[in-house]
Amino acid sequence: MENCPPVVCEASDLVLSFVNAESLDEWLPGAAPSDVAAATELRDSLVVLLREHSGCALDEGAVAAAEGHLRQVATRYPLVAVVGADACGLEPVHGGPFGTFARVLGAVTDLAYRGAWPRTKVCKNDTCHTGFFDKTRNTSGLYCSPACSSQASMRAYRNRRKAA
Numbered sequence: 001m002e003n004c005p006p007v008v009c010e011a012s013d014l015v016l017s018f019v020n021a022e023s024l025d026e027w028l029p030g031a032a033p034s035d036v037a038a039a040t041e042l043r044d045s046l047v048v049l050l051r052e053h054s055g056c057a058l059d060e061g062a063v064a065a066a067e068g069h070l071r072q073v074a075t076r077y078p079l080v081a082v083v084g085a086d087a088c089g090l091e092p093v094h095g096g097p098f099g100t101f102a103r104v105l106g107a108v109t110d111l112a113y114r115g116a117w118p119r120t121k122v123c124k125n126d127t128c129h130t131g132f133f134d135k136t137r138n139t140s141g142l143y144c145s146p147a148c149s150s151q152a153s154m155r156a157y158r159n160r161r162k163a164a
Ligand SMILES: [Zn+2]
Pocket: 123, 124, 125, 128, 129, 130, 143, 144, 145, 148
């Protein structure tokens, strides 16, 4: 198996564009309010797992609840194997927003197959929380950018001084 290529790819682009969309209304053009509500729940659950990947503090049971939600909704957004001589892949069964949600779940699975799911994280900077793809060699990145990293270490420094 290919091992952890720390590169941004189509799958991580899709997952991160979903996680980082400012407005899910705009991200899902023409979606009904119930679809936007489903998208919000789906995203909230994924974000819990991305926070877990970057070692953020989470409420007890939050990861299990998110995993449970994702398992439950996955049956509503099924994928089917499309097998060709050259290319194979998983395609959504449904069109519309449900198909889009299925693509997101397929992209997550794709990342996981390639060992890159733990690299999909949420920035640990309290004022940021942007989803990002960790390209460090040892999957140790916690911040989306050097700016967030220095902001967070400045804050930690100030807090230490306050505490001292
Ligand atoms: Zn950040």
